Amino acid sequence: MTPATYSAREQLRDGRPVHIRALKPDDEAGMLAAIDHTNAESLRRRFFVTKRNFSANEKTFFLNVDFVRHVALVAVVEDEGRLTIIGGCRYIVTEPGEAEVAFVVIDAYQGQGIGTMLTSHLAGLAREAGLKQLAADVLPDNTAMRKVLGKCGFQTGRSVDPQVVHLTLALTSTAGTASGA
Numbered sequence: 001m002t003p004a005t006y007s008a009r010e011q012l013r014d015g016r017p018v019h020i021r022a023l024k025p026d027d028e029a030g031m032l033a034a035i036d037h038t039n040a041e042s043l044r045r046r047f048f049v050t051k052r053n054f055s056a057n058e059k060t061f062f063l064n065v066d067f068v069r070h071v072a073l074v075a076v077v078e079d080e081g082r083l084t085i086i087g088g089c090r091y092i093v094t095e096p097g098e099a100e101v102a103f104v105v106i107d108a109y110q111g112q113g114i115g116t117m118l119t120s121h122l123a124g125l126a127r128e129a130g131l132k133q134l135a136a137d138v139l140p141d142n143t144a145m146r147k148v149l150g151k152c153g154f155q156t157g158r159s160v161d162p163q164v165v166h167l168t169l170a171l172t173s174t175a176g177t178a179s180g181a
């Protein structure tokens with residue numbers, strides 16, 4: 001399995017199955033629907049502004065993922081008989097060996113462990129790709145994200161921007177390896 005065909009089965013805390021898979025170019029409608037089901041505060045935490053509309057260039061950027069410098073996963077559940085994207089994450093390589101991560105989970109599914117499983121799968125892919133470090137810039141009041149990243153081994157580092165908390169995960173150990181199937 002390559003990062004572009006990544007696929008793993010997981011369970012939500014309430015036992016429902018969830019599919020963690022690579023983002024596909026035809027996921028645009030599902031991604032936009034997910035944004036519609038994400039509250040303004042969550043969007044501010046993800047984009048640092050309350051962003052709901054995306055330009056054609058932004059959509060291209062978010063959907064045309066090369067799975068080398070830019071890797072994106074989505075979490076999909078069956079909701080009322082329809083496959084629905086309920087969350088996603090990505091890393092973007094910012095310098096050799098290092099990538100920046102970002103996450104979003106739609107309102108109705110937050111607190112079900114999806115953020116944690118996305119982080120674990122993304123970190124596993126980054127490790128297998130040979131990256132040395134993942135980094136995240138998080139707003140200080142974003143307790144949920146800080147908790148998820150902390151659980152996954154990220155540590156608070158020095159931030160150049162006083163408005164954000166900079167967290168990093170060293171990928172040299174074997175913990176948290178991706179286990180897609």
Ligand SMILES: CC(C)(COP(=O)(O)OP(=O)(O)OC[C@H]1O[C@@H](n2cnc3c(N)ncnc32)[C@H](O)[C@@H]1OP(=O)(O)O)[C@@H](O)C(=O)NCCC(=O)NCCS
Pocket residue numbers: 041042043045046047101102103104105106109110111112113114115116117136137138142143144145147148
């Ligand atoms: C951050 C985010 C991705 C986490 O996703 P999630 O699926 O809810 O994460 P999980 O369920 O794995 O874990 C969230 C944890 O934070 C906890 N939490 C949530 N809100 C909290 C709060 N206000 N105070 C304390 N803990 C909180 C949950 O209880 C859970 O902890 P637990 O595992 O001990 O029960 C999701 O909240 C989100 O999309 N937020 C908006 C976008 C965002 O902030 N992106 C990050 C920018 S990089």
